[in-house]
Amino acid sequence: RKEVEQDPGPFNVPEGATVAFNCTYSNSASQSFFWYRQDCRKEPKLLMSVYSSGNEDGRFTAQLNRASQYISLLIRDSKLSDSATYLCVVNPGTNAGKSTFGDGTTLTVKP
Amino acid sequence: EAQVTQNPRYLITVTGKKLTVTCSQNMNHEYMSWYRQDPGLGLRQIYYSMNVEVTDKGDVPEGYKVSRKEKRNFPLILESPSPNQTSLYFCASSPRDRGYPYEQYFGPGTRLTVT
Numbered sequence: 001r002k003e004v005e006q007d008p009g010p011f012n013v014p015e016g017a018t019v020a021f022n023c024t025y026s027n028s029a030s031q032s033f034f035w036y037r038q039d040c041r042k043e044p045k046l047l048m049s050v051y052s053s054g055n056e057d058g059r060f061t062a063q064l065n066r067a068s069q070y071i072s073l074l075i076r077d078s079k080l081s082d083s084a085t086y087l088c089v090v091n092p093g094t095n096a097g098k099s100t101f102g103d104g105t106t107l108t109v110k111p
Numbered sequence: 112e113a114q115v116t117q118n119p120r121y122l123i124t125v126t127g128k129k130l131t132v133t134c135s136q137n138m139n140h141e142y143m144s145w146y147r148q149d150p151g152l153g154l155r156q157i158y159y160s161m162n163v164e165v166t167d168k169g170d171v172p173e174g175y176k177v178s179r180k181e182k183r184n185f186p187l188i189l190e191s192p193s194p195n196q197t198s199l200y201f202c203a204s205s206p207r208d209r210g211y212p213y214e215q216y217f218g219p220g221t222r223l224t225v226t
């Protein structure tokens with residue numbers, strides 16, 4: 001089993017749709033969690049950090065469920081510009097420097 | 112401008128010819144890391160460094176070396192490249208929060224082809 005697993009998709013949704021991605025992790029001691037966005041083999045860029053209390057930034061909401069060991073990303077009112085690959089990242093607590101990326105979920109928003 | 116730079120951006124080389132990919136950041140970050148990205152395999156961590164003179168293996172360190180003599184630089188060395196090291200390589204840096212890397216800033220990537 002991979003340490004971090006994502007549904008690869010692709011997710012094809014119309015503009016204005018709400019879409020949600022999940023990411024499961026295997027190490028219960030994991031300490032910090034992030035969502036990154038990557039456009040077409042360019043460098044990943046931070047989208048959101050994921051806090052225990054959940055956090056929201058405009059149309060984006062991230063949640064952490066420690067009991068079930070998953071994080072989620074919700075995108076409301078999808079825009080064409082949201083088309084990208086979304087990567088979840090987990091930093092396991094047992095080894096402070098390690099950083100494990102999921103394989104990514106590809107989203108295509110269509111007119 | 113705060114940034115991570117990598118050089119070269121593109122490189123085609125032959126098996127066995129030693130090469131170095133440079134990475135430099137101007138944000139005074141303690142943490143730096145190298146990743147490779149292959150289709151269907153996502154980003155995999157090669158090596159990371161928590162601070163100057165402190166480096167450690169990631170998930171796929173075989174065939175690579177790194178050094179961290181200065182805070183701003185973290186070169187990736189391939190002593191004897193092989194075709195299975197053909198990949199897209201990213202360098203990243205990060206401030207640390209409670210000891211862990213926080214937001215990682217990535218360089219633009221180096222596309223390496225080993226023939």
